[in-house]
Amino acid sequence: MYPGFFHTYNDGCVSNATDRCLLSPDDPSAQVSGACSQGVVSDYYVEVGSAQDVQTAFAFARRTGVALSLKASGHDYLGRSSIRGSLALWTRTLREMNYHASYPTSDGGNGTLSSVVHAVTLGAGVNLKEAYIFADQNNVTLIGGSSSTVTVSGGWTLFGGHSVLSPLYGMGVDRVLEFKIVTPDGILRNANAQENGDLFWALRGAGGAAFGVVLSTTIKVEPAMPLTVAAISFPPSPTNQLPFLELLIDESVSWAAEGWGGPLGSSYAALVHPGLLDLNATARTFSIIADYARGQQQPRQPSNVSSSTANSNATASSTAPSTLVD
Numbered sequence: 001m002y003p004g005f006f007h008t009y010n011d012g013c014v015s016n017a018t019d020r021c022l023l024s025p026d027d028p029s030a031q032v033s034g035a036c037s038q039g040v041v042s043d044y045y046v047e048v049g050s051a052q053d054v055q056t057a058f059a060f061a062r063r064t065g066v067a068l069s070l071k072a073s074g075h076d077y078l079g080r081s082s083i084r085g086s087l088a089l090w091t092r093t094l095r096e097m098n099y100h101a102s103y104p105t106s107d108g109g110n111g112t113l114s115s116v117v118h119a120v121t122l123g124a125g126v127n128l129k130e131a132y133i134f135a136d137q138n139n140v141t142l143i144g145g146s147s148s149t150v151t152v153s154g155g156w157t158l159f160g161g162h163s164v165l166s167p168l169y170g171m172g173v174d175r176v177l178e179f180k181i182v183t184p185d186g187i188l189r190n191a192n193a194q195e196n197g198d199l200f201w202a203l204r205g206a207g208g209a210a211f212g213v214v215l216s217t218t219i220k221v222e223p224a225m226p227l228t229v230a231a232i233s234f235p236p237s238p239t240n241q242l243p244f245l246e247l248l249i250d251e252s253v254s255w256a257a258e259g260w261g262g263p264l265g266s267s268y269a270a271l272v273h274p275g276l277l278d279l280n281a282t283a284r285t286f287s288i289i290a291d292y293a294r295g296q297q298q299p300r301q302p303s304n305v306s307s308s309t310a311n312s313n314a315t316a317s318s319t320a321p322s323t324l325v326d
């Protein structure tokens with residue numbers, strides 16, 4: 001079944017002021033005011049299973065003028081995966097996953113082979129949790145985001161894609177080797193450094209469904225690696241968060257230059273570094289914020305300052321809780 005969207009506010013925010021209804025928090029089926037309607041959730045959707053499904057949808061849109069919308073997980077913060085009155089294309093069932101132990105790449109100039117890398121090809125519906133498990137099974141590290149339900153080949157990659165490992169390994173778009181995409185003229189294309197190079201360039205930054213429906217993405221992966229994790233938090237109060245944010249602003253550029261990345265907030269930092277680092281040196285790197293956190297200790301609520309090591313895919317997903325990021 002075509003599910004709803006991650007952000008419950010989307011429907012209200014993009015609705016007309018006169019086309020909203022308020023539901024009771026105690027009983028969501030009870031209407032408090034206004035007239036409830038379908039809102040921005042499409043009446044009709046296509047569960048995309050092949051390039052041909054997309055080609056048929058594009059032909060339908062050309063013939064009828066009906067707008068198309070494109071959704072993988074529905075996580076888009078601006079509601080761009082839902083359009084009022086559109087025919088929705090839903091890609092979640094495209095779950096192909098293939099591992100390439102040696103994937104040839106070229107520089108795109110004269111087509112000569114430039115290197116051989118490890119890579120994975122992920123269908124457009126594969127989410128980060130599934131991709132991390134698959135990477136673990138193949139003993140490689142996927143550079144990905146924090147939320148287990150965001151799709152790798154959908155909005156995460158197309159809008160840039162940042163990871164706790166990005167300071168050393170780049171953003172999601174930096175790691176793509178090839179897209180398979182149906183463009184609005186209905187043609188299934190490969191876009192890589194040698195084939196449709198201009199489209200390949202545009203797809204790595206234009207965002208969302210700007211150039212068509214991506215069916216799968218082939219992404220460079222790294223060997224499995226240990227990680228060092230520094231997790232620091234303290235009980236927030238009305239006065240202790242702003243000074244902490246100022247410390248983070250002062251320090252975070254140099255941490256990123258050393259290869260540390262991860263979510264930072266007004267009362268926590270959860271930073272990850274590829275490789276096993278000396279824990280005393282790690283403690284020194286973060287001594288300024290660790291000292292600050294210790295100073296915020298309250299009775300029966302001890303501050304939490306810890307440093308540990310872990311495996312790559314598990315940690316990238318499990319030590320950066322999705323609610324803390326973004």
Ligand SMILES: Cc1cc2nc3c(=O)[nH]c(=O)nc-3n(C[C@H](O)[C@H](O)[C@H](O)COP(=O)(O)OP(=O)(O)OC[C@H]3O[C@@H](n4cnc5c(N)ncnc54)[C@H](O)[C@@H]3O)c2cc1C
Nearest residue numbers: 072073074075076081145146147151154155162208209214
């Ligand atoms: C809890 C949470 C945690 C997050 N953590 C991170 C993070 O750590 N790093 C990070 O970089 N971002 C993060 N994000 C942001 C997330 O990457 C974006 O919201 C992303 O756009 C979601 O992509 P999606 O395909 O899953 O969602 P959707 O809402 O389904 O799609 C997002 C956009 O991509 C388009 N799209 C989807 N699939 C395709 C396709 N196959 N072809 C073409 N266009 C497509 C849609 O039309 C829409 O415009 C997070 C978001 C949330 C809600």
